[in-house]
Amino acid sequence: MSSYGRTKVLTVMLETGELNISEIMRRSGLSHSATAKHLEFLTGAGILTEKRFNRIRIFRMDQASPLAGALSRFYADWKEAGAS
Numbered sequence: 001m002s003s004y005g006r007t008k009v010l011t012v013m014l015e016t017g018e019l020n021i022s023e024i025m026r027r028s029g030l031s032h033s034a035t036a037k038h039l040e041f042l043t044g045a046g047i048l049t050e051k052r053f054n055r056i057r058i059f060r061m062d063q064a065s066p067l068a069g070a071l072s073r074f075y076a077d078w079k080e081a082g083a084s
Contacts (some may be wrong), residue, residue, distance in 0.1 A: 005030050009038040013048060014075045018060035047071065 008028040012019070019027070025035040039059055042048045046065045051058045062068045 003038065006038045006041060009031050009035060010042060010047070010071070011075075013042075013059065013061055013070060018058060021057050021059065026057065 005028070007038050008030060009024060012027045016027075021032070021035060021039065024039065025032055028035060030038070034041045038049065040049075043050050043059070045067070046061050046062055051060075061072060070080045
């Protein structure tokens, strides 16, 4: 996660679970091309999955991925520690 933009996209996905690219872009504050690039990387790494409905692309955390599971647990623990 060496990229600030990639971290922003990943945080949005960890908070929401499933969104289309336009909503990810809006919530992360990144451009469409930057968001698409980070989503492509995260999908290729097995952290996210993508569903297509014609032109609509929906991304979600890959529940079968051990890496995605570890990131989800880390994020939940991190948020809990920050709330204390």
